[in-house]
Amino acid sequence: MDSRTASVPDPSDSVVLTGIGCALPGTPDAEVFWSHIETGTSQVTGLDRPEFAAAGLPVHAAAQLGPFDHLTRLPGLPEAHAAKYNREILATMAAVRDALDDAGLARGEVAPERLSIVQSSSRGPLSWWREAMHAEPGTDPYQGKGTGMFRGLAGCPATLAAIDVGARGLVTTISSACVGGHHAIGLALRELRSGAADVVLAGGHEFPIVPEVARCYRALGDGVLSPESEDPATAVRPYDRDRRGFALGEGAMTLCLERESSARERGARIYARVLGHRALNEAHHATSMDLVGDVTASVVSGLLDEVGRKPEELGYVCGHGTATRYNDIAESRALRRLLPRHADEDLPPHGSNKPVYGHTFGMAGIINVAATSLMLRHQRLARTANHTTPDPECAYDHVAEGPRDAEFDLAVSLSFAFGSQTSVIALERV
CATH class of the missing domain: 3.40.47.10 (Thiolase/Chalcone synthase)
Known part of the structure; x- marks a missing residue:
């Protein structure tokens, strides 16, 4: 053809x-x-x-x-x-x-x-x-x-x-x-x-x-x-x-x-079904992401709206999860801004695979999407390794105790980068 x-x-x-x-x-x-x-x-x-x-x-x-x-x-x-x-x-x-x-x-x-x-x-x-x-x-x-x-x-x-x-x-x-x-x-x-x-x-x-x-x-x-x-x-x-x-x-x-x-x-x-992708350059700080959480929350909500889904339907968030202070708290604040009426215990599980494969930079988003897709297919949430003493800003569900069976059909993968860049991919169970 x-x-x-x-x-x-x-x-x-x-x-x-x-x-x-x-x-x-x-x-x-x-x-x-x-x-x-x-x-x-x-x-x-x-x-x-x-x-x-x-x-x-x-x-x-x-x-x-x-x-x-x-x-x-x-x-x-x-x-x-x-x-x-x-x-x-x-x-x-x-x-x-x-x-x-x-x-x-x-x-x-x-x-x-x-x-x-x-x-x-x-x-x-x-x-x-x-x-x-x-x-x-x-x-x-x-x-x-x-x-x-x-x-x-x-x-x-x-x-x-x-x-x-x-x-x-x-x-x-x-x-x-x-x-x-x-x-x-x-x-x-x-x-x-x-x-x-x-x-x-x-x-x-x-x-x-x-x-x-x-x-x-x-x-x-x-x-x-x-x-x-x-x-x-x-x-x-x-x-x-x-x-x-x-x-x-x-x-x-x-x-x-x-x-x-x-x-x-x-x-x-x-x-899994790849519902969509939304990328944003904050055009703000060269090395630090939005620490309030509004920018990331707006990118996620905008993408979900575009694909006909709602933040309340999220069953899992695959974080960039670099184990650096700014990334950890920025993701956590964004999740709370995305779902402001939810108590911490009601926020969707939020995990990271960086303890498994380290930080792979240009490949990190590929690993995240593959991992999230497999979680959707198997209906099982992956463990976030090495999470034992929660940062008070991140004190909610990170699936720290081990893999967990779950029923969910919507997840997002998050990525952030130097140069003021934010990116989100939405995935759906088939």
Whole structure:
């Protein structure tokens, strides 16, 4: 089908999530991802990378992907090609492939020009650039035809994944800090609703565990990047009085999105319905979000009104949940502003998955939407790990005691970012 002559879809034809592909720490697939998310099983471990010790950085915990076996995850990829790529490219390619496989879509089943890929990364291939700039005398990190060009471009994970799966539609990579994952999904919704694509693979890839990134956050002061912890798994403590900041996380994740009519026509399993996305730049403070709560509450209520739902119908709020003071209290205040007539005990459960996978920046919104979709599908709320002593400003339900069965059909995912950015995605049970 030629996308230039495609008809505009029926506006009532919803967009649904049918596939999840991941290359995350300790997490090769969607089933293991759900197990970790549901139980709040942290993948944050002790950080023993020599470059951190050499830099004298007191950063001792991170969610690390570890060695990546492309022979297992990307069977059939020519070794001559794989040798030119880096771990970020290979992990993203695996997540894209797996999202299609999880959705039950074989290569060629979607017309190539109707298949698009939108990825998000806040900083691109930092590890390769760091290696290139710190190369030992006599070594050449640019050696090999195309090697440096592939490994050094932020957009190459998406474009090389497109070649791998045969996607000829829109293929792009956006960079919007920590709201980038949401923005990727928002762009996917536009592609599908306009009729420009039939399937969009929306995802993120982030590999920020390098000293330079740690220094950026350390420079913001205490309570942003978690310092040394006796148990790295407890380093991230969202909404807790004893919070200490976040841990860095890395990996890749991609979601397969398509129109509901086509998903049902082929008998696909549907994780959740993606009702809509709303993004706002507060155009106010470069590093701090609205601390009153009015702005975030208005974005959430505006989106819910747009999709024909009400705040009172919310059964779960998947927070950005960075375990930093400003984020924690801003989210809590926004929830109270959204539902001003509700007592704290009547507010919808509000959780975070940052204790599991750390802060993955441009991929964080993708993880949030995947986690929330699985909660809707399984009708089970995920535990917020490491929440033991509530901050008085956050003293309401964070599902701290463990996973919980629930009956709900509406949830929202929240994302916030430097640059005064706020983003919300609404999801519905199918």
